[in-house]
Amino acid sequence: SYQCMQCARLFISRAMASTTTARSPSLIGVCQMTNSNDMEANWKAAQGFIDRAAERKCKMLFFPECFDFVGVQKEDQITMAFDESDAFLTRFREAARQNGLWMSLGGFHNKDASGSLPWNSHIVIDADGETRARYDKLHLFDLEIPGKVRLMESEFSKAGKEMVRPVSTPIGNLGLSICYDLRFPELSIWNRKAGAHILSFPSGFTLTTGLAHWESLLRARAIETQCYVVAAAQTGVHNPKRSSYGHAMVVDPWGAVIGQCSERVGMCFAEIDIEYLEGIRKTQPVFDHRRSDLYTLHVNERREIGDSPLPFGKFPIPPSHVFYRSAHSYAFVNLKPVLEGHVLVSPSTPVDRLTDLSDEQTADLFCLAKKVQKMLEAQHGVDSSTICVQDGPQSGQTIKHVHIHILPRRNGDFGGSTDTVYAELAKHDRDDRPPRTAEQMNEEAARYRKIMNQ
Incomplete structure (x- = not known):
């Protein structure tokens, strides 16, 4: 009701008034690119974003899906793929070290040494240029309507097999996803339950789906999980066969858009304020009200075995x-x-x-x-x-x-x-x-x- 909404806003405001001095917000930069199959030109554009983020003293910079390249032919996605040791990624690692900047590299064509199709991989690198997390896109967009449309992502990319827990970063715990994953709320809810403060959706939405659903989906994921949502994006015409919607965006845990690009190549900046997030979760404790006695979210998650014995009655198992x-x-x-x-x-x-x-x-x-x-x-x-x-x-x-x-x-x-x-x-x-x-x-x-x- 209107009265409940007003009360919630009042509680959040009071919580913020008492906690804003406890922890400073973190500034992030979010990139919007029009990449092509010219990787050198794509790197030069990325360099400019890195310089701007460093000038603004951002703690973390977010790049979109296909930050490496957007192929012209389907075969490009396979033949131009490279692995994590490639010189192209080394440039980003060196830039991270030089600028003391964490980066979310939101989706590159990750070559599989076995010779099978590449993964679409989202990696996070720290201020030393080291990989802190890697997520392989789980949901592939396959659509075939005879005589009308055929778009089969599984013909040039393979789906990931693992859930990846949120990674600890200087701006908070970051949950990793890519583009089409945005349409599957279970993944976002699982990330929230696993400790995420921020959800990232580096993307390359089409014009049609972007106009209809982009902002609505991003705001929905933010509201239902009470997380910040960060979505770097591709925009404009990449080649005669491919255009992207753009509108890179940051949404806060209340569902407000606090940063957005238009349709041009560029950047937006926003503050990630964990104290504000905690205030919202305290005054709207929806995750405490979930009915686990009636429904659950089951996830086939593999954990590291670790170095410590596991309990089994009085007999610890090495x-x-x-x-x-x-x-x-x-x-x-x-x-x-x-x-x-x-x-x-x-x-x-x-x-x-x-x-x-x-x-x-x-x-x-x-x-x-x-x-x-x-x-x-x-x-x-x-x-x-x-x-x-x-x-x-x-x-x-x-x-x-x-x-x-x-x-x-x-x-x-x-x-x-x-x-x-x-x-x-x-x-x-x-x-x-x-x-x-x-x-x-x-x-x-x-x-x-x-x-x-x-």
Whole structure:
């Protein structure tokens, strides 16, 4: 209601009045380019933006998708691709060092050494010119309407496979996306839940979609996540086949446009004020009001295994025995397997019973179990598995930490008595068999880890 809106504005104003001296806002520069397939000319344009950002003492500079080049032919996107060690990117790294400037390089044609199609990669480099994060575009725009239109991004680029958590920068935690990703709000919501203060959408929107949706989508992502949204853009006519909408933009967490370019090559500047953002989140705590008992956002996210042991009841699991880690779960090899390939999947925080898991943890646990089952069946050449949870002492559970047993099954297991597996599971950690050596477990985990990370 109008009254609620007025109250929210009053609360935010008061919060700002009491906190603005605590942390200074950070100035950013946002670039708008009309790139072609002439990479030298594109670099010269970028140089000018870098100089202007340095003069204004920006902490970070944002470049658009295709900051390297916009090809004329479809084949250009493949034949002109290069990798992260290329001299073109080295120029940006050197400029970052010389000017003490962080940069968001919003999408380059990243050559795959295997010879397959390139990725569309967004990288963040720090003031030393080092890569701090890399995100490969997840959503590719494929459209084919016979007799009308055909635009298949998947014919010259391949989709990324990994969620990338927000990267810590001098202006705040930055969530990475590219162009078409803007239309998928789940990615932005996940970034917010993962700690993002700013969402970046370097883009090359077409004229038609830009006129209809560009500002609306950017403001929607800002409002629903309560994040700053930064969208560097391509603009104008790149070649006879390609034109872009422009209107590079910065939107604040309240949905206000605080910086925008028109349709010309140029820059806009804006301040990122984390204190202001925190004030909005405090007075409009919408993420605290989400109904996780009714709906969740499940993400297949791979996490680094790390160097620290992971909890499993009273028995910490060394990282060398772990072969995969997701957002809430991990998979590890077994000290005393009942059958060859018998492994365990468990929550990465101590939880006694299956019913104690949140819906988000439950979804993550069983999705990881499914992924591990698929890998094991392929690795061991079988088409059957036993998936088992012993939940509570009367079920045979001896370690008070939820875990799923996954066992690849073969003809003739237990002399052909298939269900003997349950009796064996009930006693397997208390029988007289010697436990496996650390070396044996390390070797098995390393083998599975290599497969799972491909």
